Amino acid sequence: MDKQSYNHGTGRRKTAVAQVRLVAGNGAIIVNGTPYEERFNRFVHRDAILKPLVVTETQAKYSVMVNVNGGGVTGQSGAIAHGIARALVEADENLKLPLRKAGLLTRDARAKERKKPGLKRARKAPQYTKR
Secondary structure (H helix, E strand, C coil): CCHHHEEEEEEEECCEEEEEEEEECCCCEEECCEEHHHHCCCHHHHHHHHHHHHHHCCCCCEEEEEEEECCCHHHHHHHHHHHHHHHHHHHCHHHHHHHHHCCCCCCCCCCCCCCCCCCCCCCCCCCCCCC
């Protein structure tokens, strides 16, 4: 593929990183070589992936090819949505405002907090015993 035939976007969420290629096509979404319906069983994750295309009304205009690694299913679906949104802005600058209003261009920085010494988890303290 030459440089002009697709638009690229990188999306991140938790520890997942998605590299998205947006190509003029029929609306197929391929994630790591398989259709996204096979990889993501829950409708919540499917809706998250489709949200940038639904907001901009470009479902049938583009086909999406994604390489995603790291994280779990929720992180990967969020990373794919972020990457698709970035690629759509690269393809058409006029789509930036609706995607920004939907909150799809902002990277979701929430991640697991590290465990602290003396605690059981990040914030859970061991049970206090008086005697």
